[in-house]
Amino acid sequence: MFVEHLSLTDFRNYEHADVPLAPGSNVFVGRNGQGKTNLAESIAYLATLGSHRVSADAPMVRNGKDAAFVRARLAHGERRVQLELQLNKQGSNRARINGSPVKPAELPRYAHVVLFAPEDLQIVRGEPSSRRRFTDQLLIQRRPRMASIIADYERVVRQRNALLKSARARGIRGEGLSTLEVWDEKLVALGSQLIDARSALAQELAAPLADAYTAIAGENHHPGLGWALSVTGAQPEDDETSDETMADGSTADLFRAALAAKRSAELDRGLTLVGPHRDDLLLQVRGLPVKGYASHGESWSVALALRLASAQLLREETGVGDPVLILDDVFAELDADRRRRLAELVADYEQVIITSAVEEDVPVGLRARTVRVQHGTIIGIDEATAEDADE
Numbered sequence: 001m002f003v004e005h006l007s008l009t010d011f012r013n014y015e016h017a018d019v020p021l022a023p024g025s026n027v028f029v030g031r032n033g034q035g036k037t038n039l040a041e042s043i044a045y046l047a048t049l050g051s052h053r054v055s056a057d058a059p060m061v062r063n064g065k066d067a068a069f070v071r072a073r074l075a076h077g078e079r080r081v082q083l084e085l086q087l088n089k090q091g092s093n094r095a096r097i098n099g100s101p102v103k104p105a106e107l108p109r110y111a112h113v114v115l116f117a118p119e120d121l122q123i124v125r126g127e128p129s130s131r132r133r134f135t136d137q138l139l140i141q142r143r144p145r146m147a148s149i150i151a152d153y154e155r156v157v158r159q160r161n162a163l164l165k166s167a168r169a170r171g172i173r174g175e176g177l178s179t180l181e182v183w184d185e186k187l188v189a190l191g192s193q194l195i196d197a198r199s200a201l202a203q204e205l206a207a208p209l210a211d212a213y214t215a216i217a218g219e220n221h222h223p224g225l226g227w228a229l230s231v232t233g234a235q236p237e238d239d240e241t242s243d244e245t246m247a248d249g250s251t252a253d254l255f256r257a258a259l260a261a262k263r264s265a266e267l268d269r270g271l272t273l274v275g276p277h278r279d280d281l282l283l284q285v286r287g288l289p290v291k292g293y294a295s296h297g298e299s300w301s302v303a304l305a306l307r308l309a310s311a312q313l314l315r316e317e318t319g320v321g322d323p324v325l326i327l328d329d330v331f332a333e334l335d336a337d338r339r340r341r342l343a344e345l346v347a348d349y350e351q352v353i354i355t356s357a358v359e360e361d362v363p364v365g366l367r368a369r370t371v372r373v374q375h376g377t378i379i380g381i382d383e384a385t386a387e388d389a390d391e
Contacts, residue, residue: 001112001321002075002351003043009069010062011087012038013376020381021351023075025366028355030373036355039373040115040326042070043353046083047113047323048137049104049147052120058089066090074110076321081110105147108140112314116307117328123306124283124290124299131281135198138310142317146197153190157272160187165270173267184259187275192251194276199227202281208309213285215345216308216338217301221285230278231258300333308345315349322350330354331361339363 006019013035028036041051041060051060061068068087073080084096085104095104122130139146160183167177202225213223228234231254258274259266266273283290283306285298294302314323325346331339331354343363346352356362359370372380 001324003072003324003353004075004080005073006039006043007069007071008039008042009071010065011042011068011070012060012062014038015062015376017376017378019371019378021353021371022369023351025347025352025354025368027359027362027367027370028353028373029359029370030357032357034373035376036357036373037117037328038376039371040117040328040353040355043072043111043324044113044115044326045070045087046072046085046107046111047141048115049108049140050133050137052115052117052328057087057093060087061089072111076110083107083110105144108144108147112141112323113326114307114311114314114323115326115328116304116330118330118333120303120307121299124294124303128280131283132276132279134306135201135281136194138313139197139201141310141314141323142201143197146194149190149193149197153187153194153276156183156186156190157275157277159183160272161270164266164272168267168270177267184256187272188252188255188259191275192255195227195229195231195251195255195279198276198279198281202226204313205306205309208312209305212305212308212312212345213301216304216341217298218337218341221298222287223302223305224284226282228280228282230274230276231255233258234279304330304342311349324351324353325349326353326355328355329357331356331363332358 002023003021006017006021008014008017011017017039019039028039030036037053041053045051045060051057054060066089070083070085070087072083074083082096082098085107086094088094093104095102095107097106097110120134123134124131136146136150140150160180163180163183167173167180205225209223209225210220214220231251255274262273272278283302285294285302288294290299290302311323311325315321327342327346330342334342339361340363343366347365352366354362354366359367368384370382370384371378372382
């Protein structure tokens with residue numbers, strides 16, 4: 001799959017933009033703050049229904065406007081698919097596929113994109129919520145139905161928390177909390193699916209993560225990953241307990257037992273203390289947690305390897321070709337050797353989109369098409385010649 005044409009209206013700093021793209025490498029070049037990353041962000045949103053920079057949609061709508069529009073024509077072999085997304089400052093977003101109204105959740109079925117950005121360093125160094133978000137976005141890309149499961153689970157957690165807070169305020173305990181059992185079962189039913197899906201994904205990512213890390217770093221530091229699960233008693237950032245303990249019982253049974261054990265504490269705090277919203281993805285190199293032990297270079301390599309491993313999973317299982325691989329301001333952070341290694345690693349993807357403030361930071365072999373950006377305007381598009389590619 002590749003993006004053939006991108007059109008933006010009132011998205012970020014773009015009043016309007018039309019960007020023809022091509023298979024192979026496309027480089028967005030411009031000084032910082034000109035809008036390069038905004039182009040990449042708009043493409044990735046179609047695949048993940050979220051931004052890698054902000055948690056709300058309103059900042060993506062141009063100042064003074066009520067809505068932004070992202071339109072992309074995708075090439076799936078000989079087939080062309082037109083996606084359109086309307087991002088509203090207030091109210092629900094809207095979407096169309098080939099002109100027909102659909103739910104926005106349908107867009108990831110057609111848009112397969114993996115984006116790596118400097119913000120991804122927070123996946124390995126930040127709070128557990130960053131790692132959960134990374135995992136859940138990849139789950140949705142691979143199995144779009146997971147979007148509704150995750151949304152329903154989050155809704156149940158909110159409603160259960162409201163009931164716990166109300167019970168705490170009124171001093172209700174024991175038999176007076178019969179309503180809570182109904183929410184417990186909904187929590188277990190949805191949460192167990194999410195826990196199992198996340199655990200399976202971690203197992204599938206392990207091998208491509210190790211391969212990508214070694215290819216980037218030139219060394220095998222034995223990167224690994226697994227889940228610290230609250231249903232087994234682990235707490236976020238607990239580096240001792242992983243999802244290997246799931247072998248002791250079914251997820252649903254462990255979940256129910258953990259809820260029963262935490263009932264008193266939950267009533268005291270008015271919060272749901274057990275479930276996938278409390279879990280953490282554990283990342284390691286050299287047998288140690290990345291967070292707190294890995295160097296900056298190791299952390300950067302793990303974060304980049306996670307995205308490349310994600311792209312590898314998507315390209316192996318989809319019937320529509322490679323995902324679009326977006327590298328946002330990556331090469332400026334790498335030394336010459338790692339730039340070369342990364343260029344070799346991504347060269348065979350059907351489409352690679354790169355942003356860079358300095359054109360020379362991007363290896364020559366990846367400068368097939370250069371889109372120049374200034375103040376939210378596309379000021380030129382250059383095609384590399386055969387002589388340029390041979391330099």
